[in-house]
Amino acid sequence: MARVRGWVRVLALLGVLAIVLYPLIWVLGSSLKSPTEVSSNLSIWPQELTWSNYSDGWSYIPGVSFGRFFMNSIVISLATVVANAISCLVTAYAFARLRFWGRKGYFALMIATLLLPGHVLIVPQYVLFSEFGWIDTPLPLILPKLLATEAFFIFLMVQFMRGIPRELDDAAKIDGCDPYRTFWHVILPLSRPALITTAIFSFIWTWNDFFTQLVYLPSVPSYTVPVALRLFIDSSGQTSIGPMLAMSVLSLLPVFLFFLGFQRFLVQGINTSGLKG
Amino acid sequence: MALTTASRPALPVPAPAPPPARGRRKKNYASRRSEGLAGYVFLSPWLIGLMAITAFPMLLSLYLSFTNYDVLSSWEFVEWVGFDNYKKIFTLDPTFWQSVRVTLTFGLIAIPLKLAASLGVALLLNKERRGVGLFRGMFYLPSLLGGSVALALVWVAMFNREGAFNAGLSLFGIEGNNWINDPDWALSTLMVLTIWQFGAPMVIFLAGLKQVPTELYEAAQVDGASKTRQFFHITLPMLSPVIFFNLLLETINGFQGFTSAFVISNGTGGPLGSTKLYTLHIYDKAFTDFQMGYASALAWIFLAAIGLITIVFFSTGKFWVHYSDGEN
Numbered sequence: 001m002a003r004v005r006g007w008v009r010v011l012a013l014l015g016v017l018a019i020v021l022y023p024l025i026w027v028l029g030s031s032l033k034s035p036t037e038v039s040s041n042l043s044i045w046p047q048e049l050t051w052s053n054y055s056d057g058w059s060y061i062p063g064v065s066f067g068r069f070f071m072n073s074i075v076i077s078l079a080t081v082v083a084n085a086i087s088c089l090v091t092a093y094a095f096a097r098l099r100f101w102g103r104k105g106y107f108a109l110m111i112a113t114l115l116l117p118g119h120v121l122i123v124p125q126y127v128l129f130s131e132f133g134w135i136d137t138p139l140p141l142i143l144p145k146l147l148a149t150e151a152f153f154i155f156l157m158v159q160f161m162r163g164i165p166r167e168l169d170d171a172a173k174i175d176g177c178d179p180y181r182t183f184w185h186v187i188l189p190l191s192r193p194a195l196i197t198t199a200i201f202s203f204i205w206t207w208n209d210f211f212t213q214l215v216y217l218p219s220v221p222s223y224t225v226p227v228a229l230r231l232f233i234d235s236s237g238q239t240s241i242g243p244m245l246a247m248s249v250l251s252l253l254p255v256f257l258f259f260l261g262f263q264r265f266l267v268q269g270i271n272t273s274g275l276k277g
Numbered sequence: 278m279a280l281t282t283a284s285r286p287a288l289p290v291p292a293p294a295p296p297p298a299r300g301r302r303k304k305n306y307a308s309r310r311s312e313g314l315a316g317y318v319f320l321s322p323w324l325i326g327l328m329a330i331t332a333f334p335m336l337l338s339l340y341l342s343f344t345n346y347d348v349l350s351s352w353e354f355v356e357w358v359g360f361d362n363y364k365k366i367f368t369l370d371p372t373f374w375q376s377v378r379v380t381l382t383f384g385l386i387a388i389p390l391k392l393a394a395s396l397g398v399a400l401l402l403n404k405e406r407r408g409v410g411l412f413r414g415m416f417y418l419p420s421l422l423g424g425s426v427a428l429a430l431v432w433v434a435m436f437n438r439e440g441a442f443n444a445g446l447s448l449f450g451i452e453g454n455n456w457i458n459d460p461d462w463a464l465s466t467l468m469v470l471t472i473w474q475f476g477a478p479m480v481i482f483l484a485g486l487k488q489v490p491t492e493l494y495e496a497a498q499v500d501g502a503s504k505t506r507q508f509f510h511i512t513l514p515m516l517s518p519v520i521f522f523n524l525l526l527e528t529i530n531g532f533q534g535f536t537s538a539f540v541i542s543n544g545t546g547g548p549l550g551s552t553k554l555y556t557l558h559i560y561d562k563a564f565t566d567f568q569m570g571y572a573s574a575l576a577w578i579f580l581a582a583i584g585l586i587t588i589v590f591f592s593t594g595k596f597w598v599h600y601s602d603g604e605n
Contacts, residue, residue, distance in 0.1 A: 027431045042444035091323040100316025120576045124334035147326025179315035208425040210536040226426040248427035
């Protein structure tokens with residue numbers, strides 16, 4: 001009886017998994033189908049492998065190739081990763097380790113900003129950044145991150161730092177370290193796992209972000225991949241579905257690779273006990 | 278948010294340090310003052326950000342919501358219009374009511390279904406020993422990809438008239454539909470896309486299920502309680518804090534959905550306003566019509582609504598959320 005129940009459970013899980021993964025495998029397969037086959041086809045395997053969707057999609061938008069859009073996305077995402085990692089780590093150290101006037105109040109404010117919807121801030125921020133003349137540049141997307149505006153990562157790092165034994169700080173203090181050197185020699189090296197997590201999610205979220213990029217990057221040469229992808233919808237002719245899916249696959253690829261890497265990192269983390277050097 | 282849980286195993290377990298000598302370490306005045314100063318030095322980027330990127334824009338937005346500001350003309354032409362924008366929104370803007378209706382429909386159907394799916398799969402997975410990590414990873418994958426423009430495009434390709442979904446239906450002899458362009462069905466395809474991303478709350482549920490002490494189930498088994506009774510009397514109450522957390526998070530995230538609806542409807546919120554989420558209405562007013570003052574008023578109503586929902590959640594939470602430390 002228990003055996004039967006176990007098999008039913010595994011079958012149910014596999015069934016759900018098939019439904020969950022079908023759209024992802026379908027888009028990969030369909031991106032390799034010929035234009036006549038791409039629509040109205042349930043199958044995941046193309047009858048004949050065609051790569052033309054990729055070359056057609058790459059130069060689908062006249063004048064600017066997807067290489068440009070990928071470059072824009074990569075620059076913005078990487079800059080965001082660096083900005084988030086530095087600013088949130090520094091802020092988290094203050095919250096987790098240092099005693100100063102008003103800390104609890106600031107911490108509560110930081111948590112409150114976690115719940116603040118971005119759509120409430122977008123209008124005044126747009127007004128502000130357009131006064132600076134920053135529209136159609138990556139600046140509004142990157143510079144605010146240097147000011148630790150991603151409260152979520154601060155919270156994550158504070159939680160992480162609370163797990164680092166305070167005795168290490170105390171030992172550093174006895175050895176004559178001030179708060180700055182303690183940060184540099186103790187907290188920074190030990191925070192590597194939290195930094196990696198922050199970096200991965202910063203990258204994925206920025207890479208996938210559409211709303212702010214749509215607002216701040218109005219001209220085609222400054223488009224990022226998501227904003228450019230949207231142009232495929234404008235002409236709803238069936239012929240563009242193949243190239244559209246091909247570019248979609250390319251845009252999902254970095255996130256998928258990060259996912260694979262992160263999985264390994266997870267397993268590694270479980271197996272590693274004790275302090276990582 | 279799943280990353281708190283997802284990342285937890287990656288945190289190194291610190292080696293136990295020798296217990297500190299009793300009696301707090303002595304701190305002289307100078308070192309405490311230098312620590313306070315250091316605190317502000319480390320906090321300064323965030324503090325500047327809080328004021329310049331969050332607090333000031335919020336006040337600006339509140340001010341703009343009482344003006345007729347559009348970003349195109351210069352500041353000299355900004356006029357104070359009092360509560361006109363708010364009055365117009367509630368009395369003369371049918372799209373506002375449409376977007377409220379769409380957002381509420383979306384939230385009230387998609388969020389419970391998504392949570393039910395995530396809890397169901399988490400329960401299935403919790404008993405499983407082999408391949409849990411692999412399953413968990415693959416179920417989580419849509420949560421990483423699903424909010425992107427690419428997935429919205431995939432949905433368009435799958436649910437239009439010639440799409441794979443109709444091809445699947447025809448296998449069962451069911452006549453398909455142009456789901457994306459049908460006002461009665463467009464929102465449903467969006468909901469399916471949202472529910473498809475059940476992996477993130479599922480990871481949190483799984484972590485919560487691991488925390489339920491097995492002794493409770495053993496004791497219940499000794500008392501002869503059925504599996505169903507065990508689920509309703511042990512699993513659900515013990516899991517209620519996690520359910521609360523997921524519900525709050527998914528609600529706040531759900532109301533902020535934008536990308537999929539915008540892409541699938543080509544920015545219109547159509548067909549016939551059927552996918553006009555509230556965020557799309559804000560975007561339209563601000564960046565299509567450039568009525569920044571009006572859009573600010575819309576945004577403040579949105580903020581008030583989300584604040585209200587959060588308060589309702591927390592105040593009703595104490596009636597059904599069970600904390601095992603007996604503080605309830």
